[in-house]
Amino acid sequence: MYSNKLKRLREEKELSQLQIAKIIDIDNSVYAKYEKEYEIIPIKHLNAFANFYQVSIDYLFEFSEVIQYNNANMEIDSIKSGTRLKEFRKENKLTQAKLAETLNTVQPVIANYEKGKNLIATPFLYTICKKYQISADYLLGKINEPKYLK
Numbered sequence: 114m115y116s117n118k119l120k121r122l123r124e125e126k127e128l129s130q131l132q133i134a135k136i137i138d139i140d141n142s143v144y145a146k147y148e149k150e151y152e153i154i155p156i157k158h159l160n161a162f163a164n165f166y167q168v169s170i171d172y173l174f175e176f177s178e179v180i181q182y183n184n185a186n187m188e189i190d191s192i193k194s195g196t197r198l199k200e201f202r203k204e205n206k207l208t209q210a211k212l213a214e215t216l217n218t219v220q221p222v223i224a225n226y227e228k229g230k231n232l233i234a235t236p237f238l239y240t241i242c243k244k245y246q247i248s249a250d251y252l253l254g255k256i257n258e259p260k261y262l263k
Contacts (some may be wrong), residue, residue: 115173116150122166168247182256192229193254199227
């Protein structure tokens with residue numbers, strides 16, 4: 114999902130796992146698990162990595178070779194993200210229940226994402242973006258264009 118990019122970006126900056134963990138303010142053992150994909154990176158940490166390395170989340174996910182989008186926001190807006198998820202779902206004629214089934218979760222989880230109560234979980238974001246070729250950065254409200262990836 115993102116381990117190859119994380120490791121390569123860290124090594125390009127000539128940083129150790131300990132150094133990057135300190136920069137992102139997480140425990141070294143947690144970072145090591147992220148880099149090997151033994152643990153899934155929460156969206157807030159994924160965003161911190163993207164911001165630190167000045168790359169897009171789409172680039173980290175290997176959805177795009179665009180390293181960084183112009184005019185990208187540093188922060189993720191949970192309300193905007195929820196609105197965009199709902200718009201995406203409706204564009205694709207998916208009910209909350211159908212999207213939840215696709216993601217192997219329950220409808221109230223999708224409802225909470227759409228209301229902006231929670232940020233979408235990384236594996237759900239990845240699955241949606243990969244299946245529908247939609248930009249993770251767009252869904253998270255970091256960019257306005259491009260909406261769909263080629």
